[in-house]
Amino acid sequence: MPISSEKQKVLEKIPAPLLRWFHGQARQLPWREDPTPYRVWISEIMLQQTRVAAVMPYFSRFMTALPDTAALASADEDTLLKLWEGLGYYSRVRNLQKAARILIRQYDGKLPPDFEALLTLPGIGRYTAGAISSIAYGQKHPAVDGNVLRVIMRLTDCADDVLKDTTKRAVENALLSIMPEGRQAGAFNQALMELGALICLPRKSASCPDCPLQDLCFARAAGHVEQLPAKKPTKARRVEKRTVLLLCRNTSIAIDQRPPQGLLAGLWELPNYGGHLTKKAVLSLLTEAGLQPASWKKLPPARHIFSHIEWDLIGWRVELRESVRELPANYNQNPLLPPLHWIEPTDLKRAYSIPSAFQYYLPDEN
DNA sequence: GAGACGTGGGG
């Protein structure tokens, strides 16, 4: 039992000062202006593991391009990925469309108000289902994200591992018993998150003197604020050496499309290979594919950090012979070289989604 | 339960 009855009593004192603070200090955010179910849904998906500042431009653009579930359900893959390019966790946008198609088929194109029904939709887990049902529909259901976890673990001076599902469930239960009904349910959830985002910040960044709940906070009283929330240490990410090729032919460059599953699924990329390839190795690769290098330039090394992988990158810029107008018919039979698409750099920006992992080797903008 | 899944900002 992570939260004693004594602490549960204190939690009961939270809603009033918290809501008062929220109504005075809440940020004006695009999705708060007109919190329709669709807008709340899209914003919540974008906000998963992603900062408000990063989401802002994506949200407006997305809402303009795909203003409702019908538009989302019928959007083509390229449009979808382009709208998400740079946001990361690309399965989110695929799930968004899967869910939209389900909504069209089963729910008259609308988000259902019930937590349980929302939970069945792809991409919607307990947090998001709680957020949509409370914010858009005024249903009394908690929405426990990283902010809320931090706030509650501190208020109750609880050192349970917040990465554990049982901890999250316990917090949901504690909140369910103290949160208000109706319209205020959504405000309460947002207020908790807002407090975590603006005041009850991680580690040394916490601004306890500004906190509307400072007098109710057990961690503050015990001097434990900086140590909470507790998390099991993260495992080191694995390092992968890769070699990126910037292949140029006249004004065009070569890109290929990543497989539909896994890391950066379906996004476009510069051709790249495991390991750090020597010039000789790249030469034999290209020669086997029937391509004729004319000039070479070694590009500076770069490091790209994903959540679970680290790419240790080197790159080669290879100018192909202009005389090679047509690619050899067998080039895409070469298992070493993926099917290449030769495109103008301006078209790349216009129509293809490229993960930021390749930014270091993309031709300069101008 | 643990690992896959991105990116960029801030201390």
Next chain:
DNA sequence: TCCCCAAGTCT
């Protein structure tokens, strides 16, 4: 430079 982390979900 390095490390933490941000409105999580799926397998």
